[in-house]
Amino acid sequence: MAEKKLSAEKLKFFEDLIRAELKESMAYIESITKEQSVGSRESSGDLSSYAYHQADQGSDTQSMEHSVMMMETEREKIRNLNDAMRRLHDGRFGFCEMCGEEILSARLQMIPYATLCIDCKEKMETKKRKQRR
Numbered sequence: 001m002a003e004k005k006l007s008a009e010k011l012k013f014f015e016d017l018i019r020a021e022l023k024e025s026m027a028y029i030e031s032i033t034k035e036q037s038v039g040s041r042e043s044s045g046d047l048s049s050y051a052y053h054q055a056d057q058g059s060d061t062q063s064m065e066h067s068v069m070m071m072e073t074e075r076e077k078i079r080n081l082n083d084a085m086r087r088l089h090d091g092r093f094g095f096c097e098m099c100g101e102e103i104l105s106a107r108l109q110m111i112p113y114a115t116l117c118i119d120c121k122e123k124m125e126t127k128k129r130k131q132r133r
């Protein structure tokens with residue numbers, strides 16, 4: 001395959017962007033963790049079963065479940081961002097994993113950890129929708 005690379009400015013730009021997002025996500029998780037340790041002294045690692053056992057405590061649980069969900073989303077995001085950082089360093093960043101085309105900068109600015117171009121992403125979604133039926 002032809003050696004394609006993003007320009008140094010672009011790489012720098014996305015590196016900063018990924019770093020900033022990582023920082024934000026980590027600060028967010030930290031703030032939730034603090035909130036939770038104030039709410040309960042129990043620090044079971046299994047948050048999903050924790051939420052389940054508290055299921056009869058009403059609105060408290062809902063916000064608890066909500067923050068657990070938000071935390072999962074943020075954790076996932078951090079994983080994705082770290083992956084993106086790795087790709088950035090080995091030169092795969094910014095190219096579609098399916099077709100190898102450069103991913104639009106506008107898309108990467110919104111989702112810096114995107115690994116598919118819009119076309120391939122849409123194809124994947126269509127496929128997933130079909131599989132669900």
Ligand SMILES: [Zn+2]
Pocket residue numbers: 096097098099100101116117118119120121
């Ligand atoms: Zn593609």
